[in-house]
Amino acid sequence: xxxxxxxxxxxxxxxxxxxxxxxxxxxxxxxxxxxxxxxxxxxxxxxxxxxxxxxxxxxxxxxxxxxxxxxxxxxxxxx
Numbered sequence: 001x002x003x004x005x006x007x008x009x010x011x012x013x014x015x016x017x018x019x020x021x022x023x024x025x026x027x028x029x030x031x032x033x034x035x036x037x038x039x040x041x042x043x044x045x046x047x048x049x050x051x052x053x054x055x056x057x058x059x060x061x062x063x064x065x066x067x068x069x070x071x072x073x074x075x076x077x078x079x
Contacts, residue, residue, distance in 0.1 A: 011049045018042045 004012070022038035 008049070008053065011045065011052065015042055015045050015049065018045065 018038055019042050022035050022042055025032070025038055026035040
């Protein structure tokens, strides 16, 4: 497992804090649905974190629309 960067630590801290807010806003007797809104934000942040960890590393995707540049990069690796 890679070492967590500051960005990842901030994301995890935010997810944990907002999870606590979501749990704290749930009250059975009131019928309030505010906890659903907080939970939705937590879910979005969680999946954003998962995609961030899965797709951002040293082999990160780089968009280069010019096929000749791509060809030169890949042929240099093979040689």
